[in-house]
Each structure stands twice: as C-alpha cells, then as structure tokens.
Amino acid sequence: xxxxxQTPKFRILKIGQSMTLQCTxxxxxxYMYWYRQDPxxxxxxxxxxxxxxxxxxxxxxxxxxxxxSTTEDFPLRLELAAxxxxxxxxxxxxxxxxxxxxxxxxxxxxxxxx
Amino acid sequence: KNEVEQSxxxxxxxxxxxxxxxxxxxxxISALHWLQQHPGGGIVSLFMLSSGKxxxxxxxxxxxxxxxxxxxxxxxxxxxxxxxxxxxxxxxxGGADGLTFGKGTHLIIQP
Numbered sequence: 001x002x003x004x005x006q007t008p009k010f011r012i013l014k015i016g017q018s019m020t021l022q023c024t025x026x027x028x029x030x031y032m033y034w035y036r037q038d039p040x041x042x043x044x045x046x047x048x049x050x051x052x053x054x055x056x057x058x059x060x061x062x063x064x065x066x067x068x069s070t071t072e073d074f075p076l077r078l079e080l081a082a083x084x085x086x087x088x089x090x091x092x093x094x095x096x097x098x099x100x101x102x103x104x105x106x107x108x109x110x111x112x113x114x
Numbered sequence: 115k116n117e118v119e120q121s122x123x124x125x126x127x128x129x130x131x132x133x134x135x136x137x138x139x140x141x142x143i144s145a146l147h148w149l150q151q152h153p154g155g156g157i158v159s160l161f162m163l164s165s166g167k168x169x170x171x172x173x174x175x176x177x178x179x180x181x182x183x184x185x186x187x188x189x190x191x192x193x194x195x196x197x198x199x200x201x202x203x204x205x206x207x208g209g210a211d212g213l214t215f216g217k218g219t220h221l222i223i224q225p
Contacts (some may be wrong), residue, residue, distance in 0.1 A: 002167050031210050033213075035212075040217065042200070042202075043214035044215075045212040045213075048210070048211055048212050056211070058212060079171065092157075094212075099145060100147075100163075100164050103147060103149075103162070105159070106159065107155065107156035108155075108156050
C-alpha cells in the first residue's frame, strides 16, 4: 500500500513564485490535512478537508490555498512565495474510529524560499 | 484551544536504558497520539490512545484522562530508537479538524 504520497520531497522557490504541493492517498480516507513544521515548533494546521468538495482553514492558512475535487487528492497551493513559508510541509489523512482517529502522514516536502 | 507540553525537550541515554517521555495537555480530548519522526524523514504513528495503556514491542504508552497526562516508555532502548517523539491530541469535538501537537522530544540513544 502506498499510503499518503507527497511530491516533491524538496523544492527551492524564489520570492514571488508559485507552486503546488501534491498529496494523494489511496486509503479512501475522508479526512485530509496540511501541516507545516518549523524548527523548534509543533506542527501547525494550514488547511483541512472532511471530504471531497469541502475544505476549511486551520491555524495558519494565510498565503495558501487548497482544493479537494476527489477523495484521493488534496493539493496545497502557494501563490506568492515568501521567506516565511520556508518550512517542512506534511500532508496527512485519517479515518474515524469509535473514539479518536487513525492518522497517516506523508514523507514531507522541504520547501525553501529565497 | 488545547496546549500540549512535552518533557524533556532533549534526552540522551545509553543503550539499554529505560526511557520515559511525558506529555500533558490543558483541555479534555477524545484521543492522544504518539508519533515518531526520524531525521529528514516522515512521521509515523506509534499509538492512538483514548484511555488506559497500549504496548507494541518495546514501546508502551499510557494515558491518565483525569490528570490530562500521557507517557511514552521505551524499554531496552537501542540506537535505532533515536528520533523525535511527538505527542498530539484530538479535541473532544472529534478528529476531523486535525491534531494539536507538542514540540517534540529529541531522543538520542548512544551505543
């Protein structure tokens, strides 16, 4: 099983450029998430989705956009890259249990904006 | 919003030692997760707990809902256990809107 797949793994962007971080999962999970991880900080939620066609802002959504046209895919778009968006980005998916959810994470995308 | 605190932030131990990492949170939750992240690598889920205790190999996770506290134990530690261990919680409204994470505990096991 592939699980959660993110691409690319590494990327260097110039200020003002745009890019899309791809995320796909093959587990038929309704819930999907984008987090960013900065040094010395806990992961922060950027956007999440509870199903195809439904997205919502997390804690740090500014500068990002998402879409969820299918259950499998949840791309994250950076329109005008800024140095503050240098970070490691993780996509995750989960499914609900009787209590709590089972979470699966991608391998991460290390993005540097110069 | 929940506040998640982990201790210690950094831990260096010798191979074979018993390791304990602690996690506390401020508001009632539906579940708590322990995650592992190797340097430059992805994040792997170790445990999801809503009560009591779980064991997987040399890893044991416990949670005390009344005290809002969880511990992750590693028995007979080995250098391959070196990683960042992250505690994360789901608010009591359910996990659909994501997890709140601690800052992680950086563990190094020396041979």
